[in-house]
Amino acid sequence: MSGKHCPVNETIQWNDWEAFCCVVEQGTFTAAAEQLDCPKSRVSAAVARLETAIGAKLLERTTRRMRLTDAGSAVYRDVAPLFARLREIRQETLAREERVQGVLRIATPYEFGAQQLGGIICRTLAAHPALDVSVEITQGLVDPIRDGFDVAFVIVDADLPDSGTVARRIYHVERGLFAAPALAASLPPLMRPEDLANLPTLTTPGDTVWEFQRDDECFTVPIRPRMQTFNAELRLQGALAGLGIAKLSVNYCEAEIAQGRLVRVLPEFPLPPLRAFALLPDRRLQPRKVRAFMEAIESMLEPELGQDSGEGASPAF
Structure with a gap:
């Protein structure tokens, strides 16, 4: 002017x-x-x-x-x-913003991305030709705001820490302890959780104790890890080889259980469930690409997943 x-x-x-x-x-x-x-x-x-x-x-x-x-x-x-x-x-x-386009940046643990998100990502891409997806493999807590992701998936067995992100729980996973039949046969007939202190275990890095629930009470017992890995497939293979007692999601190894290749250990002492959350930078004004992806997750999981309880589908953790 x-x-x-x-x-x-x-x-x-x-x-x-x-x-x-x-x-x-x-x-x-x-x-x-x-x-x-x-x-x-x-x-x-x-x-x-x-x-x-x-x-x-x-x-x-x-x-x-x-x-x-x-x-x-x-x-x-x-x-x-x-x-x-x-x-x-x-x-x-x-x-x-009403068109689903641009690059959708996703952070996810490896198995969760491959086994739970793979099909959803492929279907979302097929439905929206102007959309591209970038998936980065991460482990542990991710800050989508700091790290520049549109959606970050995290798997936790405890409460999420407070942050400026929006957390939406999408899975509630039952876990158990499993061993090869030969190893299970050698366990004490009246085995208690505290007996794990003298047995080889297969777990995730940093685990020194396992937590159990019974009669609305939680308690922990020390463990002796022989293998520590975030890779659930490696823990499964170690259990099948008789190398130790593995902590795995129940659905992940149900085929091996049905075939008699794995036996559940201490079923009367449940483990705390594992929970999967989608972390988003903001609840308001989400880009259309994010809304389309989250809608795809909800629509594909709804037959398996109780939307109120968050129970049903099980990732490989």
């Missing part, structure tokens, strides 16, 4: 410019107030504030009519196209 119409003044507000342009376009202060969804007095105050800041009368008002002054005409001519373009940009942005 020409400098002679707008001397620099820190009291000028963008809303005042918009109010003035809206008054000109609508023809009256009343119509402008309706368009802007605000009181007429606020529109009148905005125009008066703008005139004071500029140091020129913009509108001549009588009880019957209103007209632009020369200064008002010049200001409107310079400013109105800018607000028109802003409105166009807003509409263009809204239109883009």
Whole structure:
């Protein structure tokens, strides 16, 4: 806009410019107030504030009519196209956000991504040709805001720490202890959890105790890990080879149980369930690509998953 119409003044507000342009376009202060969804007095105050800041009368008002002054005409001519373009940009942005497009960045543990998300990701890509997906294998807690992910999946057996992210639980996983039949046959006939301290175990890195639940009480026992890995398939293979007692999700090894290749150990002492969460940067104004992906997860899991309890599907952990 020409400098002679707008001397620099820190009291000028963008809303005042918009109010003035809206008054000109609508023809009256009343119509402008309706368009802007605000009181007429606020529109009148905005125009008066703008005139004071500029140091020129913009509108001549009588009880019957209103007209632009020369200064008002010049200001409107310079400013109105800018607000028109802003409105166009807003509409263009809204239109883009209604299309599922761009790159969806996902963080996930390996087995969870391969066994639980693989099919969902492939179906989402097939349904939305303008969408691309980038999947990064991670372990442990991930901060989607700090690390730049649209969705980060985490697997935990404890409460999530407080953070600025939105956590949506999508799985509730039953776990158990399993061993090869030969190893199971060598265990004490009246085995108790504390007997694990003298037995080889197959677990995840950092595990030094296993937690059990019984009669609404939780207790822990020390363990002696012979293999520690986040890879559930390695723990399964170790159990099948008779190398130790493995902690695994029940559904993950149900085929081996049915074939008699694995036996459940201490079934009367349940382990705390494992929970899978989807972490999202924000609950509000989620990009369409994120909403489409989360909707795909919910729709595909609904036959298996109790939406209220979060129980049903089991990842390989």
